Amino acid sequence: MKKEYQIYGIRTVIEAINSDKDIDKIFIQKGLRGDLIAELETLVRKNGISASYVPVEKLNRLSKQNHQGVVANISPVEFHNLDDLVLEVIESGKTPLFLILDQLSDVRNFGAIIRTAECTGVNGIIIQKKGAAPINADTVKTSAGAAFNIPICKVDHIKDAMFQLQASGIQVVAATEKTEQMIYDIDFKLPSAIIMGSEDVGISPSVLKLTDHKAKLPMYGSIGSLNVSVACGAFLYEVVRQRLS
Structure with a gap:
């Protein structure tokens, strides 16, 4: 996945969903707990976004940045009504x-x-x-x-x-x-x-x-x-x- 099609970090992904960004899939680290993760999971369910729970090693391969246990792939195109x-x-x-x-x-x-x-x-x-x-x-x-x-x-x-x-x-x-x-x-x-x-x-x-x-x-x-x-x-x-x- 090219960098411009990828975002990372719990708050960043939450903001992206709230801003109506077209998100194809979210990868969440297995076992993560906390209020922010709970908020993210609620948004994922509400918006019907595809999500996978994966080991941290998978996330480290997806992104070399400080991903905080969450990496999302965003669409390179805008969708039409x-x-x-x-x-x-x-x-x-x-x-x-x-x-x-x-x-x-x-x-x-x-x-x-x-x-x-x-x-x-x-x-x-x-x-x-x-x-x-x-x-x-x-x-x-x-x-x-x-x-x-x-x-x-x-x-x-x-x-x-x-x-x-x-x-x-x-x-x-x-x-x-x-x-x-x-x-x-x-x-x-x-x-x-x-x-x-x-x-x-x-x-x-x-x-x-x-x-x-x-x-x-x-x-x-x-x-x-x-x-x-x-x-x-x-x-x-x-x-x-x-x-x-």
């Missing part, structure tokens, strides 16, 4: 195209997806605050800097974001093998949002049942699925193909 972004895209006259990532956890897959999304004209990427891959130095590097060029929104719940998009006239399409409908059967000339699932379990069932359409890619080999970033690229370029024709 979903309400504002949807309104901005609709008012621009563009046909909306959003990408929703449901519990994607690998930062390199995330970075690759960001890069492809930027190249294919995606208007915004939506991730959930809890459980999503962080936007850190590896994500930015894998995205080839595209993470700075495309709006990314963090939401409390993916389902609420879906309802909001649907209420704005945007169809939500799930990329899933749990359907007979092919990607080529979907009309992507319509305002669309595509959902990609996590690397191991795909799209969660509760999210899947709320989608407008489900679509899959044709598979001819013996392996039953593609890497999520590759599958995402195939979906996004089908949107591009349809909208160019």
Whole structure:
């Protein structure tokens, strides 16, 4: 983690949370006690921030500074408000195209997806605050800097974001093998949002049942699925193909 993406010290991290800094993860030394740590833990729970309790040796590797038992990784990008972004895209006259990532956890897959999304004209990427891959130095590097060029929104719940998009006239399409409908059967000339699932379990069932359409890619080999970033690229370029024709 680059220095500019890292903060340390109990009070510093508390102030960062209170100032609405976008914090991806906090590392807290195991066994720490005291009023300040209790205050920090309360803020972590209240704001849904990912936290790990680790040995002091781990913290010493993360930071050579006087970390006081707490090190936090902050996001190198600013997140956008979903309400504002949807309104901005609709008012621009563009046909909306959003990408929703449901519990994607690998930062390199995330970075690759960001890069492809930027190249294919995606208007915004939506991730959930809890459980999503962080936007850190590896994500930015894998995205080839595209993470700075495309709006990314963090939401409390993916389902609420879906309802909001649907209420704005945007169809939500799930990329899933749990359907007979092919990607080529979907009309992507319509305002669309595509959902990609996590690397191991795909799209969660509760999210899947709320989608407008489900679509899959044709598979001819013996392996039953593609890497999520590759599958995402195939979906996004089908949107591009349809909208160019």
